[in-house]
Amino acid sequence: MIYYIYDGSFDGLLTAIYESYYRRENPVKIFAENDFQQNLFIPKVHIKTHKKKAERVYNSIREKVSRNALRNIFYAYLSELPNVGTWIYDYIKLGFKVKEDIDKYLSDKRVSKIHKIAQRVRHERHLILGLIRFKKLENNIYYSQIEPKYNIIGLVSPHFAKRFSDQYWIIHDVKRKIGSIYNKKEWIIKDISSIKEAIKYDKNELLYQKLWVEYFINIAIKDRINPKLQMKNMPKRYWGYLTEKAYNSKEGVRTCKL
Amino acid sequence: MELLDKLKILADAAKYDVSCSSSGSKRKNNKGIGNTYHSGICHSWSADGRCISLLKILFTNFCIYDCAYCINRVTNDILRATFTPDEIVDLTINFYQRNYIEGLFLSSAILKSPNYTMELLLETVKKLRDEKKFNGYIHLKVIPGADPILIESAGKYVDRLSVNVELPSNRDLKLLAPQKKRESIIKPMGAISNKIKEKREEVRKYKNASKFVPAGQTTQMIVGATEDTDLNILRLTEILYKQFRLKRVYYSAYVPVSKHPNLPSISTPPLLREHRLYQADWLLRFYGFKANELLYSSKPYFNVHLDPKSDWALKNIHLFPVEINKASYEMLLRVPGLGIRSAKRIVTARKMNSLNYEDLKRIGVVLKRAKYFITCKGKYYGPKNVNIDKIRGMLIGNNYNLKYKTSEGQQISMFNLYPSVLKNMIVIL
Ligand code: SF4
Numbered sequence: 102m103i104y105y106i107y108d109g110s111f112d113g114l115l116t117a118i119y120e121s122y123y124r125r126e127n128p129v130k131i132f133a134e135n136d137f138q139q140n141l142f143i144p145k146v147h148i149k150t151h152k153k154k155a156e157r158v159y160n161s162i163r164e165k166v167s168r169n170a171l172r173n174i175f176y177a178y179l180s181e182l183p184n185v186g187t188w189i190y191d192y193i194k195l196g197f198k199v200k201e202d203i204d205k206y207l208s209d210k211r212v213s214k215i216h217k218i219a220q221r222v223r224h225e226r227h228l229i230l231g232l233i234r235f236k237k238l239e240n241n242i243y244y245s246q247i248e249p250k251y252n253i254i255g256l257v258s259p260h261f262a263k264r265f266s267d268q269y270w271i272i273h274d275v276k277r278k279i280g281s282i283y284n285k286k287e288w289i290i291k292d293i294s295s296i297k298e299a300i301k302y303d304k305n306e307l308l309y310q311k312l313w314v315e316y317f318i319n320i321a322i323k324d325r326i327n328p329k330l331q332m333k334n335m336p337k338r339y340w341g342y343l344t345e346k347a348y349n350s351k352e353g354v355r356t357c358k359l
Numbered sequence: 360m361e362l363l364d365k366l367k368i369l370a371d372a373a374k375y376d377v378s379c380s381s382s383g384s385k386r387k388n389n390k391g392i393g394n395t396y397h398s399g400i401c402h403s404w405s406a407d408g409r410c411i412s413l414l415k416i417l418f419t420n421f422c423i424y425d426c427a428y429c430i431n432r433v434t435n436d437i438l439r440a441t442f443t444p445d446e447i448v449d450l451t452i453n454f455y456q457r458n459y460i461e462g463l464f465l466s467s468a469i470l471k472s473p474n475y476t477m478e479l480l481l482e483t484v485k486k487l488r489d490e491k492k493f494n495g496y497i498h499l500k501v502i503p504g505a506d507p508i509l510i511e512s513a514g515k516y517v518d519r520l521s522v523n524v525e526l527p528s529n530r531d532l533k534l535l536a537p538q539k540k541r542e543s544i545i546k547p548m549g550a551i552s553n554k555i556k557e558k559r560e561e562v563r564k565y566k567n568a569s570k571f572v573p574a575g576q577t578t579q580m581i582v583g584a585t586e587d588t589d590l591n592i593l594r595l596t597e598i599l600y601k602q603f604r605l606k607r608v609y610y611s612a613y614v615p616v617s618k619h620p621n622l623p624s625i626s627t628p629p630l631l632r633e634h635r636l637y638q639a640d641w642l643l644r645f646y647g648f649k650a651n652e653l654l655y656s657s658k659p660y661f662n663v664h665l666d667p668k669s670d671w672a673l674k675n676i677h678l679f680p681v682e683i684n685k686a687s688y689e690m691l692l693r694v695p696g697l698g699i700r701s702a703k704r705i706v707t708a709r710k711m712n713s714l715n716y717e718d719l720k721r722i723g724v725v726l727k728r729a730k731y732f733i734t735c736k737g738k739y740y741g742p743k744n745v746n747i748d749k750i751r752g753m754l755i756g757n758n759y760n761l762k763y764k765t766s767e768g769q770q771i772s773m774f775n776l777y778p779s780v781l782k783n784m785i786v787i788l
Contacts, residue, residue: 207708208718217723231402231412235457243456261458264394268456309453312366316454319370320415321405324614324628330408334401344459345403 102129104145107186109133111178114186115155117148118193131186166196170203176219179252188214225249226256232335233257234344235270236310236354237303243270244300246342254281258288302353310344310353317345365440366450372420372431373466376523376579377609381412381461381496383574384518391492393455393462395518395574400461413464413498414454418442418479422468426536427619428525428584431468435617441470444483448491455495462496462518463487469502473543477505477513484516496574501551503543510547511554519574519606522548524599527592531585534621551576552603575606582636583629584613584622588659590650593639597650600643610636635661642667645699646692664755669695672732673754676747679732680739684713695754696728716740728754 105121105128107113117131128146162171174189192215196203206212235243243265247254254274258281261270266285273280273293280293340346347354382399401410417431419441425432451463465483470476480499487493498519501510514520522544526532529541551572558571578599580592592610599605612628639661642648646668653667654660662670672679672695681690683705691702701724708714708722716735719726731741731750742749 202711205707206711207704207722208712208714210721213721213723227400230396231400231458233458237457245458260396263388265392265456266388267390267392305453309457312363312450313454313457313459315363315367316370316414317403317405317411319367320374320411321407321409322374322614323407325407325409325630327408328406331404331406334408334410335404343403344457 102143104128104137104140104143105131105148105186106134106137106145107131107148108150109135110150111175112152112155113148113150114178114189115158116151117186118190119151119154119158120146120148121190128190129187130184131190132183133186136183162193162196165200166193166203167201170196170201173204173215173219176222176256177215179256180218180222181252182218185218188218222251222253222256225251226253228335228339229253229257230260232339232343233261233272234342234354236344237306239301239303241269241303243268244273245271246273246275248276248338248342249274250338252277254279255290257281258283258290262288307353310348311350314345314348360440362446362450365442365446366416368438368440369417369420369442370415372468373415373417373464375430375611375614376415376464376466376500377409377611378498378521378577378579378607379410379412379415379464380577380607381498383606384496385573386494386496386518386570388494389492391494392452393493393495395494395496396461402458402460412461413496414451414460414462415464416442416447416450416466418447418465418467418476418483419470420468421470423471424469424536424538426525426539427617427622428535428581428613430616432617444479444486447483448486451487451495452491452493455493460495462493462498464498464500466500467502469504473502473504474506474509477502477509481509481513481516484513488516498574501547503539503547505547507547507550510550514551514554514572515569517572519577520551520572521577521579522551523579524595525579525581526585527580527587527595528585531587535584535619548576548578548599548603548605552605555604576603577605577607577609579609579611581613582610582633583625586623588654589632589636589639589661590654590656590659592636593643593650593654596636596640597643608640610640631663632661635667639667647689648693665751666695668693669728669754673747673751676750680734680741681732682737683719683733683735684709694729694732696725696730696732701725701729 103126105117107117114131121128159171162174174193177185177189191211195206195209195211199206203212207216229247229249233245233247235245238244254272258272261272262283269285270283271280278292278294279290281288281290344354380399381395382397384395385397386395388394399412401412403411405411420431420437421439421441422431422433425434430437447463447465454460455462465480467476467480480502484497484499487497497517498521499513499517501520501522503522524544526535532539532541555572555575558568561568582592596608599608610633612630612633614628615625618624639653642653643650653671661667665673672693681694688702688706691697691705692699704722705714705724708718714735719735731745731753742753
């Protein structure tokens with residue numbers, strides 16, 4: 102029995118997979134450093150992330166298994182679930198065996214597990230495409246804060262780069278302290294641990310917030326009020342950053358203090 | 360009047376139009392603002408639980424007509440307002456850039472004349488597309504009675520057009536909307552449908568042929584304002600899909616907005632009927648059902664207790680149970696409780712190994728209702744000594760009985776029925 106510990110990066114995970122094949126070892130579990138709880142009795146190997154090795158695994162999944170499998174792995178990885186490294190490892194081992202047919206083995210536990218997780222990440226990505234609310238700042242930057250369950254800002258950024266190609270925008274994942282920053286050409290993900298200057302709204306920002314809130318209220322049919330349905334479609338955990346839900350008439354939507 | 364007050368009035372007046380879908384179009388961002396997302400995106404959900412995807416407003420709620428079922432009718436004493444094209448453009452762009460919406464759904468009551476109104480709508484969408492280079496979604500309502508040339512020209516700018524049927528039968532239209540003519544509804548529908556077809560062929564031949572209503576046309580019917588049977592409505596629906604190739608037919612439970620002698624006096628909107636129609640509509644479009652399999656003259660209404668597919672299955676119980684490892688895809692679709700996704704997954708998974716009951720669960724098939732209608736490797740997982748009454752009892756379940764006042768199909772308070780409809784509307788289209 103042996104555990105592999107990697108640094109938490111996607112390259113790290115792929116390196117771990119590489120090592121297991123190279124060393125002909127069968128680690129029982131693959132953990133990210135942060136998720137690992139000490140267990141003295143099981144031997145552990147700390148995997149050093151290695152770009153080239155990761156790349157080789159990446160390419161061979163893409164070529165020998167399928168692009169789709171690669172996407173599933175990446176989405177599942179972004180779930181950041183503590184056991185996901187192990188599950189991905191089990192899935193890809195099967196993948197190297199059955200090749201491009203992997204995603205047809207729907208009744209295999211190793212496959213259904215990854216599909217389920219990837220699906221949840223995909224679902225949140227889609228939800229967030231709609232729920233992101235930009236606030237226009239004084240300096241013409243459209244700024245948005247979110248706290249998604251999964252690490253999806255990299256998955257939503259291409260959408261906004263296409264859609265708002267002519268706007269400066271920032272999507273700030275407050276929970277993970279990272280942000281996707283777009284300069285009208287390309288987007289990059291950076292650490293945002295603190296914002297030094299105070300955030301100042303554009304002079305018309307509050308007006309449009311107010312208009313939107315009024316619209317939101319007036320578009321509901323009173324004879325059909327159904328809070329359960331509303332919450333089912335739009336879980337409460339996202340309301341804190343939604344203009345229409347977090348609005349207060351004096352300051353508009355307050356951005357989170359950092 | 361302040362913009363804020365106009366918005367309140369004209370959003371409030373637009374809310375009875377059900378459609379809010381932003382799907383079906385692949386407009387790209389051409390060095391302007393925005394694009395469309397093929398499967399549509401919901402941006403919020405209002406207090407009634409409905410998806411908000413578009414800025415849905417009326418241009419004006421002043422109306423020269425007097426349709427009895429409508430809150431905007433000329434004889435109704437309400438607050439009135441009219442936007443200017445620039446105001447709508449400004450709202451749309453600013454909402455869009457903050458990611459509140461996918462685009463605009465612009466409708467209107469009739470100001471002065473149908474043509475006058477249609478021209479204003481056209482001016483608004485032209486401004487958005489030509490001046491602002493807006494490439495987001497636009498759904499425009501056709502004003503009945505407007506000049507066909509205006510309608511055609513609008514079709515070049517928008518993603519979706521809709522002409523509302525409103526009332527299923529001609530007689531009711533005469534009774535409740537005396538100024539509207541049947542032809543003024545059916546004619547433009549036919550014209551739009553022909554034009555779409557023509558343009559499709561053009562696009563096939565020439566690469567850069569211009570677009571015409573790429574997301575197709577839709578319509579809406581009011582349910583429960585008249586005495587039409589479910590059968591009438593469903594038959595009309597089928598014709599609309601076949602003949603006019605509509606993308607969607609929407610149903611809107613009549614919300615009592617006036618006391619007119621020709622209108623029924625109901626206290627709550629007939630949500631269950633509306634729900635059943637959506638379920639049946641789904642069966643027509645994606646499950647290969649025909650209207651006359653679900654309803655016929657000796658059975659003109661939907662079953663209050665059972666969804667149309669379960670109801671159909673019980674009437675055709677001789678076809679069941681089907682073996683999950685052998686049944687055709689078409690037959691799997693007819694199993695109560697199996698949706699398109701499940702049927703597809705079954706077909707894929709059984710190629711690799713034959714499936715037992717546990718396998719079905721693992722691939723994400725919900726078996727609550729399906730288990731009465733299937734076998735897995737020859738084994739039946741429903742109750743012992745099964746008979747049709749037993750199955751019916753199980754399908755209806757206790758909680759259903761509690762929730763409905765069984766004598767009246769229409770006076771129903773429901774929470775758990777409505778959701779699935781809306782979710783489907785949003786996710787699939
Ligand atoms: S024409 Fe339209 S807005 Fe005017 S009363 Fe009739 S339904 Fe209402």
